[in-house]
Amino acid sequence: MRFAPSPTGFLHVGSVHTALFTWLFARHNKGSFILRIEDTDVERKVEGSIEAIMDGLRWLGLEWDEGPEVGGNYGPYFQSQRLELYHEAARRLVSQGDAYYCYCSPDRLDEMRAEQVRRKQPPGYDRLCRDLDQTERDRMEASGITPVVRFKTPLEGKTGFKDIIWGDIEFDNSTLDDLVLLKSDGYPTYHLANVVDDHAMEISHVIRAEEWVSSTPRHILLYGALGYQPPYFAHMPLLVGPDRAKLGKRHGAVSVTEYRELGYMPEAMLNFLALLGWSLDDKTEIFSREDLINNFSLERVSRTAATFNHEKLKWMNGLYIRNLDLDDLTRRALPFLDTGLPLEVKRPLSIEYVRQIMPLIQERMREMAEVTDLAHFFFSEELSYESELLIGKGMNQESALQALKVSRNRLGEMTGFDTESLEVLLRPLADELGLKTGQLFGVLRVTVTGRAAAPPLFQTMAVLGRDLCLRRIEAAIEKLG
RNA sequence: GCCCCCAUCGUCUAGAGGCCUAGGACAACAGCCUUUCAAGCUGUAGACAGCGAUUCGAAUUCGCUUGGGGGCACCA
Numbered sequence: 001m002r003f004a005p006s007p008t009g010f011l012h013v014g015s016v017h018t019a020l021f022t023w024l025f026a027r028h029n030k031g032s033f034i035l036r037i038e039d040t041d042v043e044r045k046v047e048g049s050i051e052a053i054m055d056g057l058r059w060l061g062l063e064w065d066e067g068p069e070v071g072g073n074y075g076p077y078f079q080s081q082r083l084e085l086y087h088e089a090a091r092r093l094v095s096q097g098d099a100y101y102c103y104c105s106p107d108r109l110d111e112m113r114a115e116q117v118r119r120k121q122p123p124g125y126d127r128l129c130r131d132l133d134q135t136e137r138d139r140m141e142a143s144g145i146t147p148v149v150r151f152k153t154p155l156e157g158k159t160g161f162k163d164i165i166w167g168d169i170e171f172d173n174s175t176l177d178d179l180v181l182l183k184s185d186g187y188p189t190y191h192l193a194n195v196v197d198d199h200a201m202e203i204s205h206v207i208r209a210e211e212w213v214s215s216t217p218r219h220i221l222l223y224g225a226l227g228y229q230p231p232y233f234a235h236m237p238l239l240v241g242p243d244r245a246k247l248g249k250r251h252g253a254v255s256v257t258e259y260r261e262l263g264y265m266p267e268a269m270l271n272f273l274a275l276l277g278w279s280l281d282d283k284t285e286i287f288s289r290e291d292l293i294n295n296f297s298l299e300r301v302s303r304t305a306a307t308f309n310h311e312k313l314k315w316m317n318g319l320y321i322r323n324l325d326l327d328d329l330t331r332r333a334l335p336f337l338d339t340g341l342p343l344e345v346k347r348p349l350s351i352e353y354v355r356q357i358m359p360l361i362q363e364r365m366r367e368m369a370e371v372t373d374l375a376h377f378f379f380s381e382e383l384s385y386e387s388e389l390l391i392g393k394g395m396n397q398e399s400a401l402q403a404l405k406v407s408r409n410r411l412g413e414m415t416g417f418d419t420e421s422l423e424v425l426l427r428p429l430a431d432e433l434g435l436k437t438g439q440l441f442g443v444l445r446v447t448v449t450g451r452a453a454a455p456p457l458f459q460t461m462a463v464l465g466r467d468l469c470l471r472r473i474e475a476a477i478e479k480l481g
Numbered sequence: 482g483c484c485c486c487c488a489u490c491g492u493c494u495a496g497a498g499g500c501c502u503a504g505g506a507c508a509a510c511a512g513c514c515u516u517u518c519a520a521g522c523u524g525u526a527g528a529c530a531g532c533g534a535u536u537c538g539a540a541u542u543c544g545c546u547u548g549g550g551g552g553c554a555c556c557a
Contacts, residue, residue, distance in 0.1 A: 441516035
């Protein structure tokens with residue numbers, strides 16, 4: 001099996017979806033997973049995208065058995081390094097009479113198509129050059145035109161194939177036009193290159209997105225003309241946005257890099273993507289990589305396009321985060337804190353301190369990048385919040401001020417400063433002050449964290465430490481007074 | 482316009498003639514827990530696109546309609 005992206009930018013989640021299913025199929029069946037770079041479009045090639053693709057796949061753990069940087073017996077794995085193979089195939093097809101040189105200019109083709117659309121005809125090459133004789137060809141050659149090679153599609157008959165996911169699909173050859181195989185710049189089109197390579201690399205199963213269904217008959221025809229046995233085809237359901245159109249940039253984050261930077265875990269990403277167009281049964285939805293490999297089958301892939309639901313991904317990522325052990329969580333969160341926290345915060349961050357904070361915010365994170373916002377008050381000296389926030393329901397400035405002053409004194413006299421002693425001290429204190437526990441705790445929470453919603457108070461204070469807590473109480477008293 | 486395909490809660494899906502008064506999950510809503518926010522637990526609401534046909538019986542089979550998508554490049 002192979003995953004064959006073209007290096008035209010970032011690694012798209014749709015591509016990863018296909019890569020994942022291909023990889024799962026390969027792993028499940030003990031086949032090999034090949035990465036092949038389809039760099040046959042010089043114009044659209046984007047610098048650095050090959051690295052982005054490889055980085056992305058590796059981050060997700062979709063390791064390839066053959067391909068760039070790993071090698072293999074069927075290389076090279078860049079189509080731009082395999083041009084001779086395509087030329088040879090094209091020459092053979094021409095000499096067999098299954099392909100021909102076409103001298104039509106792009107301008108003529110554009111006009112032709114515009115005219116066809118105007119007349120509401122299906123657009124397609126009009127086969128002007130299909131039956132050129134030798135003298136006409138010589139004349140064209142002499143005028144300096146570099147021809148393209150086009151496939152001589154049979155005019156009649158039907159071409160069908162059995163798709164593992166879709167079943168039997170059949171096309172009338174009359175609806176297919178003479179596609180270009182070799183471009184005038186000497187590069188092959190996808191159609192030629194993919195057929196030649198899939199055969200040369202002994203690909204048994206071609207797994208790709210649904211958008212390729214309509215060009216599959218052309219490929220079948222090509223395999224036939226070349227005398228090759230076609231592989232099995234499995235077309236995957238498309239990933240779409242909320243408007244049901246093919247997932248694209250306008251739908252928000254579509255590159256794996258973006259998700260990585262937001263703090264999505266590869267495990268969650270794969271789990272989520274696997275459930276788009278595939279399911280095991282009516283209840284299982286949390287799968288480890290191994291579970292996926294063990295249970296995957298193309299027969300259970302659905303045919304309907306799936307909406308990429310960010311909300312569910314977020315939920316699932318949160319679930320994975322909650323399942324992390326302390327060390328793992330700390331290790332993964334550290335880089336996000338490092339880049340996300342304000343410059344004033346001293347670096348390097350104390351791993352021990354971060355370790356103490358993590359349990360307090362673990363169940364509140366859904367994207368790892370949220371760690372910065374959730375934990376910033378553990379690091380910043382100054383807190384900024386509106387003083388009204390200190391005055392809770394049923395309280396006024398005076399009672400808040402008094403609560404703070406008394407708390408300051410008591411806290412200062414404490415011997416220990418752990419969660420339990422804080423609770424033992426503070427809980428009765430509310431009563432003494434004539435406040436409900438919620439009121440007292442509320443004032444202190446805002447004082448100590450700068451916000452109304454935060455992790456449990458006593459634990460938070462214990463981590464912050466007595467000094468910082470007292471300084472913040474002073475600051476709050478000042479704010480109110 | 483032509484070709485190909487798809488159609489179960491808002492979303493992801495289970496369902497391959499009776500197990501379906503259609504199951505699960507996200508999201509929503511309500512309650513419980515609770516010092517806030519989360520997390521967790523419990524519950525509520527929510528779908529077989531429509532119409533015909535086959536059948537004792539249809540979400541499941543067939544046809545039509547409607548809706549949606551994909552493709553129709555010297556891009557992949």
